[in-house]
Amino acid sequence: MKPAEGNATNHCICPRYKYAVQLLGKRWTGLILATLLHGPKRFGEITMAVEGLSDRMLSDRMRELEGEGIVERVVYPDIPVRVEYHLTDKGHNLEPVIEAIHQWAKQWIPSDSQIC
Amino acid sequence: MKPAEGNATNHCICPRYKYAVQLLGKRWTGLILATLLHGPKRFGEITMAVEGLSDRMLSDRMRELEGEGIVERVVYPDIPVRVEYHLTDKGHNLEPVIEAIHQWAKQWIPSDSQIC
Numbered sequence: 001m002k003p004a005e006g007n008a009t010n011h012c013i014c015p016r017y018k019y020a021v022q023l024l025g026k027r028w029t030g031l032i033l034a035t036l037l038h039g040p041k042r043f044g045e046i047t048m049a050v051e052g053l054s055d056r057m058l059s060d061r062m063r064e065l066e067g068e069g070i071v072e073r074v075v076y077p078d079i080p081v082r083v084e085y086h087l088t089d090k091g092h093n094l095e096p097v098i099e100a101i102h103q104w105a106k107q108w109i110p111s112d113s114q115i116c
Numbered sequence: 117m118k119p120a121e122g123n124a125t126n127h128c129i130c131p132r133y134k135y136a137v138q139l140l141g142k143r144w145t146g147l148i149l150a151t152l153l154h155g156p157k158r159f160g161e162i163t164m165a166v167e168g169l170s171d172r173m174l175s176d177r178m179r180e181l182e183g184e185g186i187v188e189r190v191v192y193p194d195i196p197v198r199v200e201y202h203l204t205d206k207g208h209n210l211e212p213v214i215e216a217i218h219q220w221a222k223q224w225i226p227s228d229s230q231i232c
Contacts (some may be wrong), residue, residue: 013147013165019229020221021150025141031129034137047127077131090224097220098212105136108206
């Protein structure tokens with residue numbers, strides 16, 4: 001069957017892009033990743049850096065990001081035990097995404113913007 | 117007062133970045149923008165391109181994106197009237213963000229990934 005002409009401008013969205021957008025767009029994820037780009041962090045350092053992020057929500061997000069291979073939980077056998085969260089290579093490779101959002105925001109978002 | 121030493125690694129998140137992440141991370145927004153980057157679209161062409169996106173949700177998102185100055189609704193006085201949605205300059209400037217997500221997804225997301 002011949003495709004309908006009206007579909008000529010109907011570009012298909014790449015399923016990988018769709019997956020990435022849904023993953024990275026989840027509430028808090030972009031902020032957690034921006035925080036970890038500065039270097040490994042302890043759990044409490046992340047909640048401190050991301051205003052409004054609860055322990056429970058961070059815990060959920062970290063489990064998800066670990067499951068996706070974006071974040072790695074590293075346990076150091078100090079006394080007391082020290083646990084830090086690192087970006088993996090897959091996570092570090094998100095730097096151009098985060099940088100591009102930063103650049104756009106710097107150009108287009110007024111400095112006094114508030115979002116609910 | 118001297119800042120606590122423990123804050124040495126506590127980088128502040130830029131409020132503009134936070135605003136941009138929250139805006140762009142909303143469900144469907146990244147997919148709608150990717151669709152409009154290919155060129156102006158009618159309402160029905162967008163819902164056709166973005167699987168699962170309802171008329172109601174697209175309507176909400178478009179209102180928000182128009183309010184943010186990212187999308188413009190253009191009415192052509194044809195018979196019947198033709199309405200198309202365009203990206204503004206602010207919207208077109210999101211191309212590096214969308215392109216960076218595409219590149220990352222191409223490298224790191226398996227082609228058979230499904231997200232709920």
